[in-house]
Structure formats: C-alpha cells, structure tokens
Amino acid sequence: MTEYDYEDLGLVAGLEIHQQLDTATKLFCNCPTELRDPDESTRRFTRYLHPTRSELGEIDDAALEESKVDREFEYLAYDTTCLVEEDDEPPHRLDDEALETVLEIAQLMAMSPVDQANVMRKLVVDGSNTSGFQRSTLIATDGEIETEEGPVGIEDLLLEEESAQRVEETDDGVRYSLDRLGIPLVEIGTSPDIRSPEQARDAAARIGMLLRSTGKVKRGLGTIRQDVNVSIAEGARVEIKGVQSLDDIDDIVRTEVGRQTELVEIRDELEARDAAVGDPQDVSEVFADTDSGVIGGALDGGGSVMAVPLAGFDGLVGREIAPDRRLGTEFSDHAKRHGAGGIFHTDELPAYGVTSEEVDALRDAVGATEDDAVAIVAAATDVASSSIEAVAERARTALEGVPEETRGANDDGTTRYLRPLPGAARMYPETDVPPVEPDPSEVAEPELLTAKVERYQAEYDLDAGLAEQVAYGKFMPLFEDLVADGTDPTLAATTLESTVTELRRDDVPVENLTATHFEQVLGMATAGDLPNEGIPDLLSALATDPSRSAEEAAEAAGLGSAAEDEVREAVLEVVERNEGQVEQEGMQAFSGLMGECMGALRGKADGDLVSELLREEIQKRA
Numbered sequence: 001m002t003e004y005d006y007e008d009l010g011l012v013a014g015l016e017i018h019q020q021l022d023t024a025t026k027l028f029c030n031c032p033t034e035l036r037d038p039d040e041s042t043r044r045f046t047r048y049l050h051p052t053r054s055e056l057g058e059i060d061d062a063a064l065e066e067s068k069v070d071r072e073f074e075y076l077a078y079d080t081t082c083l084v085e086e087d088d089e090p091p092h093r094l095d096d097e098a099l100e101t102v103l104e105i106a107q108l109m110a111m112s113p114v115d116q117a118n119v120m121r122k123l124v125v126d127g128s129n130t131s132g133f134q135r136s137t138l139i140a141t142d143g144e145i146e147t148e149e150g151p152v153g154i155e156d157l158l159l160e161e162e163s164a165q166r167v168e169e170t171d172d173g174v175r176y177s178l179d180r181l182g183i184p185l186v187e188i189g190t191s192p193d194i195r196s197p198e199q200a201r202d203a204a205a206r207i208g209m210l211l212r213s214t215g216k217v218k219r220g221l222g223t224i225r226q227d228v229n230v231s232i233a234e235g236a237r238v239e240i241k242g243v244q245s246l247d248d249i250d251d252i253v254r255t256e257v258g259r260q261t262e263l264v265e266i267r268d269e270l271e272a273r274d275a276a277v278g279d280p281q282d283v284s285e286v287f288a289d290t291d292s293g294v295i296g297g298a299l300d301g302g303g304s305v306m307a308v309p310l311a312g313f314d315g316l317v318g319r320e321i322a323p324d325r326r327l328g329t330e331f332s333d334h335a336k337r338h339g340a341g342g343i344f345h346t347d348e349l350p351a352y353g354v355t356s357e358e359v360d361a362l363r364d365a366v367g368a369t370e371d372d373a374v375a376i377v378a379a380a381t382d383v384a385s386s387s388i389e390a391v392a393e394r395a396r397t398a399l400e401g402v403p404e405e406t407r408g409a410n411d412d413g414t415t416r417y418l419r420p421l422p423g424a425a426r427m428y429p430e431t432d433v434p435p436v437e438p439d440p441s442e443v444a445e446p447e448l449l450t451a452k453v454e455r456y457q458a459e460y461d462l463d464a465g466l467a468e469q470v471a472y473g474k475f476m477p478l479f480e481d482l483v484a485d486g487t488d489p490t491l492a493a494t495t496l497e498s499t500v501t502e503l504r505r506d507d508v509p510v511e512n513l514t515a516t517h518f519e520q521v522l523g524m525a526t527a528g529d530l531p532n533e534g535i536p537d538l539l540s541a542l543a544t545d546p547s548r549s550a551e552e553a554a555e556a557a558g559l560g561s562a563a564e565d566e567v568r569e570a571v572l573e574v575v576e577r578n579e580g581q582v583e584q585e586g587m588q589a590f591s592g593l594m595g596e597c598m599g600a601l602r603g604k605a606d607g608d609l610v611s612e613l614l615r616e617e618i619q620k621r622a
Contacts, residue, residue: 004257006196010233013194013253015204018225019186019211020162020218023098026182027161028091028135028433029084033218036179038167041076045086047130048072071173073127075164078179085178087130090432094119094137094159098184099436100443101216102139102159105186107445108210109154111143113438117159119430123422127174128163129181135430136160136187139438145190145210147202153191160185183218186211192229197250197257200228204249212472214446219474228252235260235402239421243409251413255322259415260402262321267401275312277395278366280388283307283376286361292353294341298378305378306388309366310395313373318347322414327398328375333417334394335377340387345375452476460489469497478515487522491532495522499536503543512546513539520550533598534559568613570600575617582621590618 004011026033048071075086083089094117106113121133128134136158143154162183164176188207194200204226211217211224226243230253238260243252284305287295295305310317317328332342346363350356368374375395377387397403406422407415447455449471456467460483470479475496482492496518504510521538524530530538534554541553548556574597575582581589597610 002258004254004261006257009257009261011195011253011257012192012231013200014192014229015188015190015194015200015207015249016227016229016239017186017188017204017207017211018160018227019188019208020223021098021101021184021186022216022218023095023101023184025095025097026085027095027098027159027184028093028182029082030092031080031082031085031182033183034179035165036078036080036177038076038177040078041177042079043077044074045077046072046074047127071127072170073173074170074175075130076167076175076177076179081178085130085181091135091430092433094433094436095184098159099139099438101184101214102157102186103438103440103443104214104216104446105188105211106140106143106157107440107443108213108448109140109143109145109157109188109207111140111154111157113140113440114138116435116437118435119433120427121430122427124163127176128166129161130164130178134161134163135433136427145203145206147199147206149196149199149202150193152193152199152203154188155191156187156189158187158189160187186217197253200253201246201250204246208246209449209472212476213449213452215477215480228256230256230260231402232257232260232264234264236404237421238402238404238415239406240415241406241408241418248409248413252409252415255413256415259322259325262319263327263398263402266316266319266321266327266398269316270312270399273312273371275310275399277392277399278309278311280306280308280385280392281366283362283365286358286365287354287378290353290358291355292378294352295344295354295376295378298380298384301380303379304381304384305376306384307362307366307374307376308388308392308395309368310373310375311368312371313395314371315347315373317345317373317375323412325414330398330417331375331391331394334390335387337417337419338387338390339383340377340379343375343377343387343391346373449476456489456493460493462489462493466490466493466497469493473497475500478518481515482519482522485519485523487526491525492522495535495539499539503536503540506540508540509543510539512543514546517542517546517550524550524554530554530559567601567610571597571610571613571617574600575614575621579621582618587615587618590614593618 023033025031077086084091103113117137117139119135119137122136123132124134125132138156139159140157141155144151145154162180162185164178165180167175167177190203194203208224226249228240228243228249229237230240231237238256240252240256243249282304284299287299287305290296298305318326320326328343328345328347335343344352344354346359349359362374366374375391377384377391379387404421406418406420408418409415452471453467456462456471457464470476470493479492479496483489500510517539521530521535525532525535537557538550538554538559541557542548542550545553574593578589578593594611594614597614601610
C-alpha cells in the first residue's frame with residue numbers, strides 16, 4: 001500500500017466510537033439486553049418509514065435519499081418484546097444504570113457533564129428503528145485522551161439507544177430483529193485532531209481501554225463499532241461507518257486518503273479535458289438483439305436500457321481509486337441504491353456479452369466520441385431511470401472532486417457509498433422523556449486497566465501475562481467478585497482464562513457458562529469439596545447442561561474430593577499394574593504413572609496428594 005506524506009496532504013481525521021453498555025435493562029424500557037436467535041421470534045410485523053420535517057420545516061438530505069428507496073421493513077419480535085420497542089407506547093425514563101456508567105466514562109476522559117441532559121430524536125429511516133428515529137442524549141463535553149503522537153480532544157459523549165439488528169434482505173425490503181433495539185449505547189466523538197493512520201488506531205485503542213476499565217460494557221463481535229471521519233486538504237469530509245475491528249482503522253484511513261487523492265487527480269484531469277455530463281437517454285434499441293444475459297434479461301422482462309454520456313471521461317471511469325475499486329464502482333454503488341444490479345461502462349466494454357459493434361452503436365446513439373465514456377443501466381424501466389439519474393449525479397460530483405458522504409466499511413479495508421452526510425435537520429427534541437440532571441459527585445472514577453495489571457501482580461502475585469489477560473478480558477468483573485468472595489486469585493485467573501480457553505478449543509459450549517456456574521464451581525474447590533483437577537470436567541458438564549447446579553453436576557459426573565484411602569487404593573492399583581516398569585525404572589516411571597493415576601481418579605483427587613502417595617509406593621518397590 002502506498003504511504004503518503006499525510007502532513008503535506010493535510011490529513012484531518014476524527015473518531016466516533018459506539019459501545020454497548022452491559023446493563024440489566026434497555027435504555028427506555030425494562031426489557032433484557034440479551035441477544036436472541038432469530039428462530040426464537042414469536043411474531044412479526046411490518047412498517048414503512050418516511051422522513052419528517054424538523055422544527056424549522058427542513059428535511060435532512062440523508063433521510064430524504066433513504067426514503068426514495070421504496071422498502072418494507074419487517075421486525076422479529078420475541079416473548080420479551082414490549083410496546084416501547086414496537087413504538088406503540090411512549091419511552092420510559094432514562095435508565096439510571098446506563099447514566100451512571102456514562103458518567104464514569106466521562107470521568108476517565110476528563111470531561112465536563114452537562115447541567116441538564118435532554119433526550120433528542122435523530123431521524124433514521126433505514127428501518128433500524130421502528131419509530132423512524134434514534135433517541136440520543138448529550139451527557140458530557142470537552143475532554144481529552146493521550147496518544148503517542150499527542151493529545152486528542154474528546155468533543156462529546158452521548159448516551160443513545162442501539163438500533164435493531166439487521167437479519168437479512170428480503171424481496172420487499174429488510175428484516176430486522178428487535179432483541180438489540182434499545183440496548184444502551186455510548187457514543188464518543190473525538191475532535192478532528194488526528195493526523196495519521198497510526199494515531200487514529202492509537203486513539204481508538206486508548207478509548208477502548210478506558211471503556212473496558214468500567215467493567216460495564218458488553219464484549220464480543222458487534223458490541224463496539226468505530227466510525228472514522230477522514231478528509232485531506234483538497235478533498236472533503238467523509239464519514240466511514242461500521243469499522244468492526246481496531247486492526248482495520250489505520251488501513252481504512254490509508255485507503256480513504258488514497259481514494260480522495262485519486263479523485264482529486266481525476267478532477268484535475270477532467271477539468272483539463274473540459275469534461276461534462278450529458279442527459280440520460282433510453283438506448284434499448286441498441287441492444288434489441290444482444291447476447292448479453294443481463295441486458296437481454298432486463299429487456300425480455302419489459303425493462304429498459306438507460307445510458308448517460310460522459311464527455312471527456314474515457315479511461316477515467318475504469319481508473320482504480322482504491323484496491324479493486326474504480327470510479328465506475330462508485331457510479332455502480334449509487335445505481336445499486338436505487339435497485340439496479342450495477343452498471344456497465346465503455347471503459348470495460350466490449351465484455352459480458354456486449355459486442356464491439358454494440359459499443360459503437362451505443363456511442364452513436366448518445367453522440368459520444370472516442371474521448372468520451374458512456375455508462376448504462378439495464379433494469380425495470382423505473383429502476384433503470386432512477387439509477388441512471390443517480391449515476392449522472394455522481395459523475396457531476398466527480399467534476400468537482402471528492403463528495404461529502406457517508407460510506408460503509410468493507411471487510412477488505414475498502415469502503416462503499418451509503419448516503420449523503422446527515423445535517424442538523426435530522427435532530428429535534430424528544431417530548432416523551434423528561435430531562436435529567438447528571439450528578440457526577442455520586443460516581444466513583446473507575447480504576448484503569450493498566451493500573452489493574454500492576455495491582456494484580458503486586459497484590460495477587462499473578463505473573464505479568466496472566467494479570468494482563470485477566471484485566472483486559474471479559475471476565476475481569478467476575479474475577480474481582482470471586483477473589484472478594486475468598487477464591488485464590490491464581491486459581492480464579494487460570495480458570496477464567498486458561499481453562500475456559502482450553503475447553504473452547506475442545507468444542508465445549510463455554511458460552512453457556514454463567515457467573516453463577518463459576519461461583520459455584522470455584523466455591524466447591526475453595527471449600528475442599530472439589531479438587532482443582534476436577535474443575536475442567538465440572539465446567540464441561542455444566543456447559544453441556546447449564547440448567548443444573550454445580551453440586552448436581554458433580555454428583556452426576558462422579559466428581560468431588562475422594563478420601564485419602566480411596567486415592568491410595570487407586571494409586572496402588574496403578575503401581576501394581578505397572579510393577580515391572582517400577583522395578584526397572586524406579587522414580588523415572590513417576591511421570592507416566594502420575595498421568596495414569598489422575599486419569600483413573602477422574603478429577604476426584606488433588607494432584608499434590610496423588611503425587612505424594614505415588615512417590616511413596618514407587619519408593620517401596622524401587
């Protein structure tokens with residue numbers, strides 16, 4: 001990947017971090033915050049959403065474009081779904097637990113809480129909210145974090161409701177699941193202080209560490225999303241949504257800088273060529289006898305082929321502006337937003353069943369020369385018409401350079417067009433929820449994870465690696481609860497990190513294990529009712545059947561602390577069975593026989609006791 005002089009290009013970047021909070025209930029109702037399997041849904045309902053005007057009578061551009069795509073939104077409801085989630089009942093008061101957590105986060109970022117927090121409605125008509133808007137509340141402003149390349153300001157911290165979970169595309173629109181809708185979500189927006197891809201990743205990592213330091217955020221795929229705002233001096237602000245992985249942030253920034261740089265160069269070339277965009281035209285007759293499956297299929301279905309002449313664009317529509325993405329790909333993204341499968345253009349034709357004779361006829365039909373390009377869309381007539389208009393509009397913005405827009409992050413580090421940048425018209429007050437007055441004096445500042453690592457080493461005598469695993473792992477709050485209840489810190493740490501990891505590798509469904517399971521199992525071990533060696537087997541049994549208690553599972557599996565006589569008997573049986581080996585090898589036979597003894601006892605005995613008795617029996621015969 002090309003490395004740019006970011007200072008020379010005038011790179012300016014900022015982050016928006018969205019993190020789900022691990023609260024008991026949702027932000028505006030008492031429903032649980034656990035995700036469900038879509039197959040568990042008990043009913044479905046549909047909605048059509050439309051944009052509304054702001055208090056000043058304005059309509060947000062992003063919402064207006066979204067509404068031009070005629071779609072039905074289907075929602076999966078569950079036995080826990082309430083009327084608030086369905087938008088059939090006003091929202092309840094702001095959740096106290098969520099508010100307390102965001103005030104802790106504000107302290108960690110040296111932010112100033114607002115005197116009064118008022119809930120706002122943010123217009124969203126893509127179906128991700130049943131109401132057609134997302135509720136958002138400004139909680140704190142004016143903070144700062146440190147990075148290796150200098151401080152980065154934190155402009156605002158908001159408490160929001162999470163959107164519904166997109167399940168799949170349907171023939172009529174989109175299907176969503178309501179289990180995620182309403183989970184408390186903190187949004188953290190940085191100032192545009194970031195000047196390099198590395199600093200963007202560093203800032204995101206720092207914010208992530210601060211969020212996890214509260215011990216009150218959800219963990220796992222999809223629980224945190226990073227949006228990146230990027231611009232260069234001759235480009236424009238572009239918001240890139242949905243960067244899932246921290247490891248992708250610096251690559252996303254680099255790729256966007258490259259994309260904008262290429263678009264600026266294309267603009268300059270188009271200006272030098274005195275380029276222009278013509279009016280869309282119907283060119284269906286050109287392809288009346290085509291062998292192209294896509295075009296022929298559209299025409300056979302009663303559709304049309306629409307074209308737009310692009311004067312001076314020859315060779316530039318096919319120019320690569322990002323890895324495996326071209327200017328023509330940008331045009332195609334806009335066409336797809338209006339229902340088309342994509343576009344063809346003369347920089348890539350003849351191909352796809354389109355002949356050179358048809359390309360010549362196409363150019364003649366729209367009055368294009370060899371210096372020009374032509375883009376075409378083949379689809380149902382209304383789709384083809386709206387899609388080619390979108391292509392023409394995007395081509396006109398290419399004459400100006402880089403358009404301000406919202407883009408989505410792709411898995412390969414590139415991005416795709418989503419919609420225009422939203423404006424101020426999308427926000428207006430929520431009249432159903434009373435304001436609250438945040439009181440930071442009642443909230444203690446959480447201990448940073450970096451400080452926890454040091455404390456775990458000093459206070460609990462954990463080695464550096466294990467201390468870091470526990471502090472940064474999802475079981476950190478549970479670890480502290482277990483230690484507070486009397487569990488040996490090393491035993492608690494190794495169980496939560498090493499043992500669980502090993503069980504997962506053995507395909508044990510460890511996701512079924514709850515905090516109560518760990519508390520019961522380690523409680524038995526601490527009380528001497530279960531040897532440490534039996535912990536993996538008991539956790540495995542509970543993961544397979546989580547409805548049982550640890551005591552019930554231990555009894556069913558024959559686990560528990562065996563009496564010394566029972567242990568000695570098992571050891572003696574192993575030694576006698578291998579008496580020839582013992583007489584020949586003496587204590588060198590210990591290692592192999594130890595494993596055999598532990599296997600015979602199946603987690604019923606402590607390893608130290610088994611070791612002691614085995615040594616005694618070997619020494620008697622050596």
